[in-house]
Amino acid sequence: MPTPFDPRLTPANPRVAAAHLRGVVTAQNYVQGHEKMIAVPCADLLSAPHGRRERQLLLGERVTMYEERAGWAFVQADRDGYVGYLPFGQLEERRPATHWVINRASHLYNDPDFKSHELMSLSMGSQFRVIGESGRFYETPLGYVPKPHLAPLDRLARDPVEVAERYLGVPYLWGGNSIWGIDCSGLVQAACVACAIPCPGDSDLQEASLGRLLPEDKKLRRGDLLFWKGHVGLVAGRGMLLHANAYHMAVAFEPIDEAIARIKAQGDGPVTSRRRLPARKSAP
Structure with a gap:
């Protein structure tokens, strides 16, 4: 299916596509979709029915369902626009949320x-x-x-690092977005969303869109982001990085200089960019 869009964020498969994609992608049907929400504590968003986990969605999170087929729902998450498949039984009719x-x-x-x-x-x-x-x-x-x-819901956190610190010790899980398991981009997303900073789900998308690029001569401060190819971490201050990583298999603190040297030595290259998040809203 030819498409100029990132397939992770494009609500289309060969059978069905979102109505606004008519004329842009090829599908058998174009639909408006149905508003649903997650009805289980944590749902894996898969690349295909029985496929690989791409991300996770939590109880009460809102999605748009574009297809239900053989017990599987094809959905797009409101949180970050990510698309994928999950069992239809993990969804229920949407109702307004008031608290988190x-x-x-x-x-x-x-x-x-x-x-x-x-x-x-x-x-x-x-x-x-x-x-x-x-x-x-x-x-x-x-x-x-x-x-x-x-x-x-409108009581926002002030400091993304403080939010991320609540996940200390949580096991590393590829594609994870919960306290039962989380990955590097999931941790950054959780920290940003709690502060009302829109944030994509994967590190490459975060590197392309979050905040502003920092020059090499700009001093890092708490809350800045360091990116590698396929990895991201939060500067926690005092020369420490806070990140979910497969080396510790957990969310952990690590001296920034040691992390940079270790990641390069293991073959994953140097830091590719440093970014500063936008100013956070004050909590009421």
Whole structure:
């Protein structure tokens, strides 16, 4: 299927394409799509049915579904425009969200009682519609979440590095976007999105679009990004890099100079660019 667009971000396959792509890509049908949202704690977004994981989507995240075929849904994520496949049963009808999980992790409970049985585990970034309060819990259509773990969607984080630090020790997972596993670009995306900084899902897309390029003679500061071919990390200050990496197999701090030397020595080349994120919005 010839297309001038990045296939990761183009809602089209040989059978179906988004209506706005008519005349641009070739498909049997062109559709408007249906608004859905993720109904499970963490869903793998795959390259094809039963294919490779490309990214992950969290509970409550919104997608547009363009096709349902043989139990698989072809979707595009609202968060970053990424497209892929996931089981249709992992979707439900979209409803407005009001709050998001700001804690590293939480649980959804059957009752507003810490001793009640948990219904599911939650990753930071999951979204809910709060419909009431009961003591120390918020009530949602799915169950109860501890109040300290939720905040209104418009309550933004101020510092991407502080957000990324909440993932310290999380296992490295290629294509991961949750506290159960995350990769380098997933960590940067989580940190940026929490601060209302639009951010693509992969490091090459981040390098092409995030913030502004820093000259080599410009001193690095906390929150800057270092890019390699296929890798990205956050400058944490004090000469340290914070990144999800396969060397530590986790989100970890590493001295910047040591990381640069190690990555070059292992055959992945030098730093390709240094970028500075835009100013963050203040939290209310």
